[in-house]
Amino acid sequence: MKRLHILLALFSFAFLGACKEEVPPGPALNTEPKLNYVQLEYKGSTFNTVISGNTITQDRDLPYGVTSVKVKAISVTENNTVTLKAGDALNVAASPVTITVKNNTSGKEAVYSLELRTRSYASVVEKHGLLHTSGNKIVDKNDVPVSFAGNSFFWSNVGWGGEKYYTAEAVSWLAIDWETTIVRASMGVDDDGGYLDYPEQNKNRVKTLVDAAIDEGVYVIIDWHSHHAEDYQAEAIAFFTEMATLYGSNDHVIYEIYNEPLQISWGGTLKPYAEAVITAIRAVDPDNMIIVGTPEWSQQVDKPAADPITISDNIAYTLHFYTKYHQQWLRDRATAALNSGIALFITEWGSIGYTQNDPETDKWIEWCRTNKISHCNWAVNDKAEEWSILRAGASPTGGWSELTEAGLLTKKIVRGWEK
Ligand code: MG
Numbered sequence: 511m512k513r514l515h516i517l518l519a520l521f522s523f524a525f526l527g528a529c530k531e532e533v534p535p536g537p538a539l540n541t542e543p544k545l546n547y548v549q550l551e552y553k554g555s556t557f558n559t560v561i562s563g564n565t566i567t568q569d570r571d572l573p574y575g576v577t578s579v580k581v582k583a584i585s586v587t588e589n590n591t592v593t594l595k596a597g598d599a600l601n602v603a604a605s606p607v608t609i610t611v612k613n614n615t616s617g618k619e620a621v622y623s624l625e626l627r628t629r630s631y632a633s634v635v636e637k638h639g640l641l642h643t644s645g646n647k648i649v650d651k652n653d654v655p656v657s658f659a660g661n662s663f664f665w666s667n668v669g670w671g672g673e674k675y676y677t678a679e680a681v682s683w684l685a686i687d688w689e690t691t692i693v694r695a696s697m698g699v700d701d702d703g704g705y706l707d708y709p710e711q712n713k714n715r716v717k718t719l720v721d722a723a724i725d726e727g728v729y730v731i732i733d734w735h736s737h738h739a740e741d742y743q744a745e746a747i748a749f750f751t752e753m754a755t756l757y758g759s760n761d762h763v764i765y766e767i768y769n770e771p772l773q774i775s776w777g778g779t780l781k782p783y784a785e786a787v788i789t790a791i792r793a794v795d796p797d798n799m800i801i802v803g804t805p806e807w808s809q810q811v812d813k814p815a816a817d818p819i820t821i822s823d824n825i826a827y828t829l830h831f832y833t834k835y836h837q838q839w840l841r842d843r844a845t846a847a848l849n850s851g852i853a854l855f856i857t858e859w860g861s862i863g864y865t866q867n868d869p870e871t872d873k874w875i876e877w878c879r880t881n882k883i884s885h886c887n888w889a890v891n892d893k894a895e896e897w898s899i900l901r902a903g904a905s906p907t908g909g910w911s912e913l914t915e916a917g918l919l920t921k922k923i924v925r926g927w928e929k
Contacts, residue, residue, distance in 0.1 A: 541616035544587040545609065548624065550600070551582035554909045555687035559624070566609070566624040570925070573686060574629040577602050589614045602626045633727020634658065634691045634929055640761040641729070641799050642824045643853040647882060648799075651761075657882040658729055659927035660684070660692035661899070661920075662858050664891035665735060666715040667703035672891040674906040676715035680890065681722035683908025689925045692729040694857055694886045695719040696769065699736040699745070706745065713749070717756075724762050731801070731857055731886065732757075733766040739803075740774065740783045747790040758795030765791055766857055768803035770830065776805055776813035788822050801855045803828045809840060811854060815847035826853040829883075832860040832897075833870035841877050848881060856885035863896020866919040875923055887920040 548566055550557040557579070558569045572579060581598045593610045600607050605626035612619045631637040639651030647655040661684055664672025676695070684690040695716040698704035705712040716732055723730035732753050734746055750765055757763040767787045771780050784802045791800060802819065804810045808828040819825050829844050830836075844854060856878065861871040878885055892900040899917030904910050913921060 539615045540587055540589045541613055541618065542587070543590050543611040543613040543616075543618050543620040545592065545611050545620065545622055546585035546587060548584045548594075548609070549582040550626075551580045552576055553682070553686055555683070556582055561622070564620065564622050566622055568625075568627050570689065571627050571629045572602070574632045576628050579626060584609075586611050600624075600626060602628060635727045635729060635762050637929075640797060641764070642797070643799070643826055646848045646851050646853050648826065648853055648855070648884065655882045656884075657878065657928065658692040658884040659924045660690035660694070660728070660886050661688070661890050661924070662694040662731075662733075662886040662888045663696055663719065664889040664893070664898075665696055665698040665701070665704075666712045667698035667701060668708050668711055669703045670698070671893050672889065673715060675890045675900075676718050677906050677908075678718060678722035678725070679907035681719060681728070682726055683910065684890075685726040685728050687908070687910075688921050689927075689929070690728060691927070691929060692731065692884060692886060693719060693723055694731040694733050694766070696733045696735040696889070699734055700738055700742055701736075704735075705749070706742070713752075716753075720757055720760075720763065724760055728762065729764060730762050731764045731766045733769055733857065735769040737770055737772055739768040739771070740779050743783055743786055746783075746787050750787055750791050751794055754791045754794035754798075758791075758798060761798075764799045764801060766801040766803070766828065766855075767791075769828075769857075770807040771803050771805050773806050776810070777817055780805060781814075781817065781819065784819060785821050788819065788825070792822050797824060799824050799826060801826045801828055801857060808858075809836070809843075811844055811847040811852070815850040815852050818852055826855040829854045829856050830858045831856065831874055832888075833862050833868055833874065834860075837870055838873070841874070844877075845881070854881075854883055856883055858888040859885055860888045860897040861916050861919050863914075863916045866915050866922075868919065871919065871923075887924070 548559050552572055559566045578599050581594050581596050583596050584594050586592045590611050590613050607624040609622040610619055638656055641648055650656045666673050697712050697716050700706055720730050788800055804827050805813055808830040811827055811829050814827045862868045888897050891898045892902050892904045901912050
């Protein structure tokens with residue numbers, strides 16, 4: 511037995527020794543200095559960067575005139591230290607900013623150059639000025655065809671839920687974070703809680719948006735959001751006369767005098783209404799663009815194409831599309847209307863919702879790009895319907911980090927649009 515114990519002990523030592531030798535060495539400490547990423551932040555909006563060699567550039571411009579931007583996040587590979595940290599303020603005038611990454615083991619350094627870039631023009635309205643139609647195109651102050659992408663706010667009606675987003679901060683957030691260049695104030699008229707019930711509250715919501723759009727330098731549509739505007743022509747004339755008096759000298763402002771007429775006669779009902787309201791606006795404001803709704807929820811653009819308004823210039827016509835209902839047949843109708851020489855403006859559109867994969871939206875947006883058609887997405891709201899861009903409970907003052915699927919899809923389109 512004693513001999514067996516000795517043998518077992520020797521065997522165990524040998525076995526443990528063999529095991530010990532098989533333990534792999536720990537990973538060597540990283541000895542190379544390397545920056546993974548830097549994110550910047552301005553007014554809560556994130557500006558990502560691209561690192562190419564030792565040069566770091568923003569993936570989009572900061573607004574014009576920004577003098578200071580914050581580091582939102584910075585990351586280096588393991589075992590390195592870096593000269594910047596989250597929360598540091600960077601002086602735009604001191605660009606390029608030098609960032610040094612130093613390895614804790616080897617002492618090696620990598621020096622990066624961060625170029626801070628702001629927009630070269632104060633705002634899209636400063637750049638493009640008063641918009642006007644030229645044949646079937648909308649052109650800017652230099653007669654260059656232009657188009658804009660942005661957001662329609664929801665009905666302004668008291669108690670409908672969307673009215674809480676009629677804030678200056680929401681407009682500012684869209685302008686900075688989405689790079690929205692046009693917003694639309696959809697003032698409910700004859701439905702419950704609308705302008706006829708609460709004129710001051712609804713009008714003040716419109717004014718809040720228009721004033722904010724002027725501050726941000728983006729275009730703004732003042733929309734008479736009704737399906738029965740021909741029944742309230744006198745009220746429309748009074749309202750638009752007041753708006754034209756207040757805002758007619760601002761290049762930012764566009765009047766939309768009838769959101770979505772129903773199946774009514776263009777020549778018999780709609781055109782006479784439009785001419786009466788246009789005459790009233792032109793008595794005060796001779797030049798800002800006026801957009802006129804078209805029959806059947808702003809789909810029958812063929813009607814004004816065949817019988818356009820001629821009493822004033824700078825008139826465009828409304829086209830709305832919702833990809834669930836409106837496909838190639840409506841694009842064909844709209845293309846024919848353009849070919850007849852009228853200008854179109856998409857003051858509302860909606861994707862299929864609940865998904866970012868909507869091939870029909872892709873086709874429409876491509877059509878807009880090809881024909882230089884401006885568009886506003888429906889809608890800035892957190893209501894549980896497929897077209898809302900915001901999740902339930904989103905703040906009325908912007909800072910929206912979580913969007914619906916429709917919101918994510920729209921933001922990508924709006925941010926990527928020409929400026
Ligand atoms: Mg004017």
